[in-house]
Amino acid sequence: MADSQTSLVQLQSLLAIAPEAPDSDHTNEAIQQWLEQLSATSLSALFDSQPNQWRNQWHQTLACSLFVRSQLLQPEQDSPTLLSILPNLNTQWAITDYQQSLQQHLAPLLDDKSVDSGLRQWRNLMMVRCIWRDLNRLAPTLDITKELTLMADVAVNFALNYHYNAMVKSKGTPVNAQGQAQPMLVIGMGKLGAYELNLSSDIDLIFAYPESGQTTPSPTNGNVISNQEFFTQLGQKLIKTLDAQTADGFVFRVDMRLRPYGQSGALVSNFDALENYYLTQGRDWERYAMVKARVMACSAGDAQNSVPLAAATNELLTLLRNFTYRKYVDFSAIEALRDLKTRIRQEVKRRRLKGNVKLGEGGIREVEFIVQALQLIRGGRDSQLQTPSLVNALNALVTLEAIPADVARALLNSYLFLRNAEHAIQAWQDKQTQDLPQSSNSQWALAQAMGAKDWPEFELQLSQHMHFVSEQFGEVIADKDNNKNTQAGQQWRSIWNETQAPFITELLEQLDFDCADDGAQTLLALHQAPQVLATDKTGADRLNRFVPLLLQKLSSRAGAGQTLQRLQPFIIAIARRSAYLLLLIENPAALEQLVILSEASPWIPERLAEYPALLDELLSPTNLYQIPNKEELSAELTQTILRIPEDDLEQQMEALRYFRHAHGLKVAACEVTGKLPLMKVSDYLTELAEVVLSYALDLAWQDMCRKHGLPGDHEGGNQPNFVVIGYGKLGGIELGHGSDLDLVFIHNANAQKETQASEGQRALDNHTFYTRMGQKLILLLDTKMPSGTLYEVDMRLRPSGNSGMLVSTLSAFSKYQSDAAWTWEHQALVRTRVVAGNAQLAQEFAAVRKTTLCSERDLAKLKKDVTEMRQKMRSQLGSKTKEEQAGQFHIKQDAGGIVDIEFIVQYLVLAHAHNNPTLVEWSDNIRILEAIGQSDLLSETQITTLIEAYKALRSETHKLALQQRGNKIDGAGFEGLRGDVQGVWRELLE
Template sequence: MLPTNNLPTSMHQRLQQQIERWQDRVAAEEQASLDQWLAANPAAAEPLARMWVASDYLMGVALDQPQEFLSWLQAGWYQRALTPAEMAAALDARTGAEELADKEFDRQLRKFRRDMMLRILWRDFCRLAEFAETARDMSHLAEVVIQAAIAYHYRLLQQRFGTPIGKHSGQPQSLVVLGMGKLGGYELNVSSDIDLIFAYPEGGETEGGRKSISNQEFFLKLGQKIIASIDNTTGDGFVFRVDMRLRPYGESGALVLNFDAMEEYYQTQGRDWERYAMIKARVVSADAIAGGRAAGEELMAMLQPFTYRRYVDFGAIESMRGMKDMINREVQRRGINADVKLGAGGIREVEFVVQVFQVIRGGRDTRLQERSVLKLLPLLEEEGCLPPGEAARLAEAYILLRNTEHALQGFQDKQTQSLPVDDWGWERLAWLLGFASREDFECQLAAVRAQVNSAFQNVIASKEDGGQKGQDVSVWAELWPSAEQPDSNVDVQHLQQQLASRGVQEAEEVAQIIVGLRSNRTLLAMQPIGLSRLDQLMPRLLAHLCERQEPAETLRRIVVLIEAVSRRTAYFLLLIENPDALGQLVTLCGASSWFADQLARYPSLLDELLDPRRLYNPPGKDELRDELRQQMMRVGWEDTETQMETLRYFRNAHALCVAASEIAEVLPLMKVSDYLTWLAEVVLEHVLTLAWKQMVARHGRPQPDADGREPDFMIVGYGKLGGIELGHGSDLDLVFLYDADPAASSDGERPLDHRTYFTRLGQKIIHILNTQTMSGQLYEVDMRLRPSGNSGLLVSSLAAFARYQREEAWTWEHQALTRARAVAGGERLRPDFEALRAEILQRPRDEQELQKEVVAMREKMRSHLGSKGSAEEKASQFHLKQDAGGIVDIEFMVQYAVLAWSHKAPALTRWTDNIRILETLEAEGLLSAGQVAPLIEAYKAFRSVGHRLALQRLPAVIGGEELSAERAAVQSLWQSLFGDADSASPSPD
């Protein structure tokens, strides 16, 4: 009747035994029915034989309930996967046709579960389904059963007590069920319990029943009945084992709580392990009963801040390590290292690897809030959390471990993850999973578990390993008097001697800083866990400081950071767990006070130190644009606050990478400015898009003019932004232009005339850029270069801007126009703006009059902004930007050349940056190579020194004798162009 060929000997013998058991147990007509089915379905004969060998559970159903088993075969349930809707319809056909008594409802649930289990096991064991389908089908089965039980018992309780009504909303209340663990992640195994949490939106009382009760009592009764229907073991078995221990307060807590009580608990008493559990939480109740799913999503939004921190949370590693250590002790105590879930290299370790990064970064990167292990692994590798190739290896290992788990459980529908202890068990397991022999399977399983454990140890090393990958800090521990013992005496001289003996320079200053830090009031107020973490960090920090030439100043800067994160000491753990990041911190803070200040103001940027590849390799403009676009897609356009925070982190993080690259001399000066300018442009593009979407949502879209031309808006960058010369901390000189029909309005419910519309748009842009949030200001904006300056309109039409430039603008405003260019928006406006700019700059001018105006403006600036004091004092220092022979002199000479000679050399108006304009002056024969080259070298030298001073947060002033050759070259050309301050030189040609 069943094929017995192509089976290993032991499997062949087992099948013969099962056939004999079947023939001994069933009636002749049942045997005939099976024979008829096999004749009609010959392709199913081999899978059926496999199932009789592989699953004692399936064989037990066949022997105990042959008629129902045969009906199941004839229904063809095993042939394909089912969608949740198909499962729900099949269950409803059993339970919804008529009013069933409780016992009959529960009986139908169990029969339905049996049929689905047979289908799922058949498809899994016969390799008709991948692991993902099996886990998903089991999760859908649990979900439809839960929803059916809610609907059934809600209806019965409603008939008796009425409908629960919210005290404040006056709306019907629903039971919200959160599926936790593997149910939440669509990863349920084939004999799993289900972890649930029950909640309801608000208190109140029932209305419309024979007896009114409180909502709390109603939902308590409902929860108890749901659990009984699903969990109780009857003559027909059970549906799922239900575990409610993950609810607030565990077994001692109420079975069901309202939303306010849930939020209060997690905000005030939620523990780390509950955060990790909540990562998997998913609403499994349906909308059919008083909007259960919609209410559930409201609850999930309330609990989101508990689950995912806004900042990078390296405390997760310590907590996960503690949990794993606890599991290891339990595994050893019970002698269950052969457990494929809890043992070393088991399923739980793969889950821990994923969860630790979810908790650390999931608050910032919403992609990591995904619940599926297999979907998260490639994301983690993409983000650099896992080494190349590790995601695929862990996914392959995870699937083998989970398939092994399913096989172990499917043998007898028993919740176990323990590997067999007998030969037959091992042989059947290896055969079922497709291995040629037990030895092959054991070898592969051992290799997989070793690989998983290695990956786990790389992420969550045990405390005994120190988590430091070999760094020896024990010799430095005695130099840090424990912060947990603030009253212990410290001999400063002895500490100084110890530091000096270990090769630390400036030992006296370092000793004083250490003692001062130890007695710092801010740190003394920290919780014990924070002090403990500080005690772990400081010896590691001292080990790095000993290698520096000026350790005292470096330590002083880092102390400011330590004080700043004293309430979020998970950042201490970031540095403890990542010695390379600590090394980067010491190096970069030692080289730049600006860098140290940025980290102290925005500690979340410490995360950027983790990956040197990213830290010292800032992306190009297209990569920046794509990265920001992806980040904003995860946030959603409607969440303006989160958009603004994300923008600020994005800008701060990339500015930090550029600074690190400059400090490490990976990027030359010109590239630094390029990257900082690209960063600003990408941010402005997004800010314009964000402000535009807000305006459209509120006021509609501006309408085309009579010729069908669409309205347009453009941001023009002036100064350093326009000249592609941004530095660290530069503000943005901006002008807003638009072009639209002045007689038309937007088409929204609250329309605005176009002038008002674009003014509001400009105001929104400035608000997004200027507003101080938790992450600081995006950019400081200067709008004084717009027509008529501060007294002018915030936004100008292109026509008004053109009229002003032609008729009213001062010479210095035309000088500024030499560095103006479109930086965001204005796809249609740009050609018109560029044509207008060229027209203004190429206008013929009286050169002598122009010289006088340029020199007068330069003298005015120098007197207000240059070095002050006596002649001797002025000679002792040099202001890189404002003093004679400095940067502004070069800029004024370039601007003069563009205004004076563009009418005969239009190529001068092509560029906005000084160096390319100077190169064009040489190419056009307006200045000689001997004049241009020293000027370019001087300009680069001044800006390079200025950048270094900015990174140290020092004024742009150097000694009077420094860069004297460069200054002389600038002054020489100034004299050749302008002669005396009161007269103009002739044109070079």
């Protein structure tokens, strides 16, 4: 007895609350009463090892939580229950730990009353554990919120399946028309969906099931009911078990107001009803809520005869994701978010929420709004933002440069501080409140929980965090433009509203609008365009806001009317896709770039009219003019495709097309603004094609292997024994805007060997395997999709042309080149190289190419073949006599043009490579010309002439392409250059 009394005194000393706590006397008296009810020896082991640590944790927990006191400091509290959680407080629990804990706690329960009581007692015990860990910082904040969420997941799943199984016994199993048992899926919303529950959170739920139908006959009375009725009753039972307040408390407060039609809607909906609602009735604020949606519970049912839960879950999440995110940068969400932002601020003022760490100005909700708003706007395009987690989304926004890294860090710090404050407020009495406390006791406890020395220090810290959040919240969605309220804005609106061309011209001239007549005709044509006339009210309103802004932006620039003409097809193209109009309205910088680039090149607005999604690239001028290298291009494409499911080939193809078009726009923007020289433009466009080809080849390879297994004798690891040969501009690293790809496919496998794979759908001989892979690659490249084609592919340069096999073996290619190829085919081989595929086979192809090109030739025959082919091309493709007489010059095909230079280069390589192998090391004309000069086959003056002429003429073709003009130009100014090229031609080939 003496030992027991000694232990009691020691424990009382360890657990005593510090005297400075406002209610320390009352608390210490409760501790004394509690200790007298317990066996001192049963608790002593908990404190013997680290008494100071336990004293500090007890002090912090009991001082800062009346709820924990009520649970632990009661005479009737069962000490074995307390002992079950105390030794595990430093351990992070997984969902299996919570499941095991609940199973042990509820093992003997058999009826609804016992389940309800047991769940509540277990919940209170788990809350003690989480509050203890939180107040003593035994785990990071987000680990605590995750554990609270896992606790909710376990409780909801248990209650759902308990009632489901009981109802199946009394009412039969709900099935679809095929007799498959139907599960009920529970969608967790808000913090529950994001694994971010707080200490006294309610849970927002939506109930759904896959298909309508009815139950099987009831085992008790043979009756049947509809699936809708069955799941409605199930939902009601689940809510009652979780939400009803009893003597033991509650499990979780349940909020069902986020379901379709809110409180007036059906409690449960099948998937078709959900899809129809979100397609026809869904509101923008519901998209905001759906950002955090997660299927967190489902009734298991009969595993042998039920709808597969994984498939049902994926179907439901896909349905919700399609509603939530648009497949483009979604500025249509801005208007709704702006209204929501306004309502949030108005609510703060109306309800006087200044002292609320969640709803007040600068509170938790505003941090969430900042992140979720950007998720809604950009999540359709950047799928890494499609996450319910605030932290994951914030990190993705930094990666995407949508938020500066320092701002994101500060936001996260403020968010965690506010969440800790929220937890401390709720830990006090387990009440769902975020209001700052008013009593001295609770204020002291909150400051103590937050590590502040006193209440004023805590208030200062809180004020700093909330002020920063409020500033960021105010900036995330800018207020509506006020242009229409300015005098200038009203003038431009009146011009757009005018429908008579002479009056429009007069008004434009009064405002010094350059090329006013062109501008007037364009505005009139826009008014009369069928697409504009067919716009709905929203589209018309946005167009009426956009055009005056555009006119004002154009008004200060030369050639404004001509630029507006160039933009006319683009405006018509997006008139009924008004989200793009809104993008430009909301982003003055993007509108500025659109005007600059359209002024410089009609090619750019035409591309934007064809692929409006490319407007996304104008949002960041810095990024628009920043050109990545090949490695960065490849990494970006890989990262983009990794976000897409492996089996979704269509989405992968769309992503490839957007990637190619977006980077093509970038390089065009850099070229027309003088930020990138000609050679760099061609290099970049060629590298872009190589990256896309490599990825498309890998897609084709993986698809073939999934269907047919590996080809026979395959030793290439993850690479096919296959290469893509680039000819022409691709081979010569000279791609331009809109260039097609001249390709040849080669494999190096035994053509007759059967595939050894048994898991494929059927075995194929190697030749058939690689032929189909080549066909698949072409399909990936030139299939017309909503986002266009990747590249147009030309395969006519393969052995025997269109009549030849699509894919050749290397040996067959080599034999053809040595025995059957025409001289022009050897000329074409000069500008070839491997652009994708197996590295070893690439080396072997290079050896075949070198051998072929270095073969000694009859110079007289070679000269005759080259000149005859050149004359044939010139007569078919060059300027006609009348055009030449009029001073026209076909920059590629006429005498002294680009093709003359190319033929000179090819002739010299074929004529002299047998003595000068260095001539075949390169496939681009500039470096071949440099090698020719080093071999003394032409004079230094001739080499300089050809190189400068080639660069100048190619630069002109790029300008012509961006100005959407053909290759025939006024020859004035090119006479000297052409004469120099023709001089070299005559010396060599005449």
